[in-house]
Amino acid sequence: MIRISMACAMVVAWLLMAPGAEAQEKKLERLRIGGGSTSATQMAMWLAKEGGYFEKNGLAVEAISIPGSSLALQAMLAGELPIIQLGGAASIQANLAGADTVIIATIVKKFLFWIYSRQDIRRMEDLKGKIFGTTRFGTLSDLASRFALQLHGIDPERDITMTQTAGPAETVTAIATGRIQAAALSPPATLQAKKAKLRELLDMSKLDNEYHINGVVTTRKFLRSNEDTVRRFLRAYIEGAVRGQRDKAFAVRTMGKIFRTDDRELLDESYDLIIKNNFVVPPHPSVTGVASLLKGLEGSNPKAKGSKPEDHADGRIVRELDQSGFIKSLQQ
Numbered sequence: 001m002i003r004i005s006m007a008c009a010m011v012v013a014w015l016l017m018a019p020g021a022e023a024q025e026k027k028l029e030r031l032r033i034g035g036g037s038t039s040a041t042q043m044a045m046w047l048a049k050e051g052g053y054f055e056k057n058g059l060a061v062e063a064i065s066i067p068g069s070s071l072a073l074q075a076m077l078a079g080e081l082p083i084i085q086l087g088g089a090a091s092i093q094a095n096l097a098g099a100d101t102v103i104i105a106t107i108v109k110k111f112l113f114w115i116y117s118r119q120d121i122r123r124m125e126d127l128k129g130k131i132f133g134t135t136r137f138g139t140l141s142d143l144a145s146r147f148a149l150q151l152h153g154i155d156p157e158r159d160i161t162m163t164q165t166a167g168p169a170e171t172v173t174a175i176a177t178g179r180i181q182a183a184a185l186s187p188p189a190t191l192q193a194k195k196a197k198l199r200e201l202l203d204m205s206k207l208d209n210e211y212h213i214n215g216v217v218t219t220r221k222f223l224r225s226n227e228d229t230v231r232r233f234l235r236a237y238i239e240g241a242v243r244g245q246r247d248k249a250f251a252v253r254t255m256g257k258i259f260r261t262d263d264r265e266l267l268d269e270s271y272d273l274i275i276k277n278n279f280v281v282p283p284h285p286s287v288t289g290v291a292s293l294l295k296g297l298e299g300s301n302p303k304a305k306g307s308k309p310e311d312h313a314d315g316r317i318v319r320e321l322d323q324s325g326f327i328k329s330l331q332q
Contacts (some may be wrong), residue, residue, distance in 0.1 A: 046239025
């Protein structure tokens with residue numbers, strides 16, 4: 001089983017000290033959830049929260065912002081967050097290591113990252129021998145970075161030096177000041193990169209490959225014993241995503257609150273590139289995307305070979321909500 005790291009222990013301690021959510025009504029079921037907040041790919045959870053859709057579905061939700069998929073995952077495995085919004089292969093890697101994780105929804109199925117570099121680098125191939133930044137090892141930006149590098153014949157372990165940068169804003173600064181030469185960025189950091197006059201080397205959103213980029217993860221144990229809670233969570237999650245796609249003002253207002261900015265140019269870019277055009281509803285877990293991730297993990301994890309996508313994802317509840325007409329009713 002996965003060992004809880006010191007970083008996770010700190011997150012858990014913080015969560016335990018955090019004040020519990022006050023249910024607006026006694027009948028509401030309390031639920032603590034978590035995920036990142038620095039990218040529009042993470043907005044579905046926050047749109048559901050800001051729109052009041054969790055309460056509508058009988059849940060008094062306390063949403064915790066945790067920087068990095070790896071920390072959110074470890075907090076879930078520690079039992080502090082039964083449902084999390086999680087990107088990339090983190091859930092799959094944990095499952096291969098013996099954890100009980102399962103993907104139950106995929107809201108983003110494309111790599112919504114753009115590789116930016118200093119102006120003196122003109123092609124992806126020019127990155128050989130350079131320093132490449134990622135927010136944290138094991139996060140979605142790290143996964144996207146390694147995929148993009150390998151696509152252009154660059155071995156992330158031998159041909160470049162990978163280093164952690166802490167966050168998207170810090171990553172842009174690190175490129176601009178020459179501490180690193182390039183990195184994978186997502187909105188709103190892409191706009192900051194443009195303003196810093198960095199060079200766009202690759203638009204990963206245009207790649208044909210489908211992946212599980214961002215969605216909802218829980219444990220099979222929690223799903224078995226709390227299926228109705230998970231169902232109500234997903235109803236709210238989907239309703240928030242649909243509202244965000246149809247109501248730009250609401251989505252922009254929510255992002256502004258979560259990002260803590262009123263920069264309309266930044267918020268518009270995040271909305272247009274991600275929520276409006278790349279949120280996938282219904283958010284069926286991406287079997288093809290999980291298979292692609294497993295393929296990419298084979299080199300570093302022998303257990304990925306022969307592992308089936310169905311071992312890591314359960315689309316039963318989203319499929320049920322889709323077939324019932326619930327999702328279609330939201331989109332009319």
